Amino acid sequence: MKKLLLATALAAFGTGAVTGAMAQDVVRIGTEGAYEPYNYIDQATGKLTGYEIELGTELCKRAGLTCEFVQNAWDSIIPNLQSGNYDIIMAGMSITDERKQMIDFTENYIPPASSAYVGLTADANIGDGAVIAAQTGTIQAGYIAEQPGVTLLEYATPDETVAAVKNGEADAVFADKDYLAPIAGDSGGALVLLADEVQLGGGVGGGMRKSDTELRAKFDEAIKSMKADGTLNTMITKWFGPEAALF
Incomplete structure (x- = not known):
């Protein structure tokens, strides 16, 4: 959310x-x-x-x-x-x-529901040194901005955050799990929903x-x-x- x-x-x-x-x-x-x-x-x-x-x-x-x-x-x-x-x-x-x-x-x-990450692989980096995409002004962007060693890339629309992962600009996208799960499921394996979940809001x-x-x-x-x-x-x-x- x-x-x-x-x-x-x-x-x-x-x-x-x-x-x-x-x-x-x-x-x-x-x-x-x-x-x-x-x-x-x-x-x-x-x-x-x-x-x-x-x-x-x-x-x-x-x-x-x-x-x-x-x-x-x-x-x-x-x-x-x-x-x-x-x-x-x-x-x-x-x-x-x-x-x-x-x-x-x-x-x-x-x-209250989960936020989650989507990357190109199940072992995509979301920790130290990671570049994470999130929609600007969201609770997920605020969370990533507070994570040490992680770089936040903000985009105006949710579609752009997913595109950033696909084209290699970001290691993963962080957003509502409800939004990301269908996208990963429909990607034919091109995108993977990571196991890490965070409760926000x-x-x-x-x-x-x-x-x-x-x-x-x-x-x-x-x-x-x-x-x-x-x-x-x-x-x-x-x-x-x-x-x-x-x-």
Whole structure:
């Protein structure tokens, strides 16, 4: 799960964010559209799809809200929430103490899960002297930056991090295991999911402006109802597979 760097988002904190989402006819959900299976573009239809798209649609239905999705690049996703371009972020965003200084979160809709490495071989170097690719502004990039003897290469998109390993720029890529496992599995052996896993963050939730307490309460109630009736676990299994962490 991802983590926007504090300095980037704080720069936009005082930009006069639009508040009062509940007063609007349509609740706008900001998503990246580039992080399968959380949210991505279906190549056949050109439309947004993925776990968070299906989940957001169901949450809005349960909350009695009319919603629409807004695609936004990851590196500006919190500033554009603060600016009022949408009302909630559903983009594989980890719930962290650092983020809570800037925004609030809904109930988590993905439990804490593993981050992992993918390399060209099972013995790819991820220790001293390694060069590791990660998407800029993510919780994984922050983790790698703190590892002694390891060089972090940051890229704007997750696709670029994987490409860096394929073309030899990086020894491995570090990201959500849920994102990397299917890529390695579909590579025909060209990429290997390493055994090393790291637990980061407090799960994934919807990011919201601190002022939108009424809207957050509606989403929280809808998420809790899906946890209670089992439909959230069913949806997680559908998109992430039978080995995914469940509530």
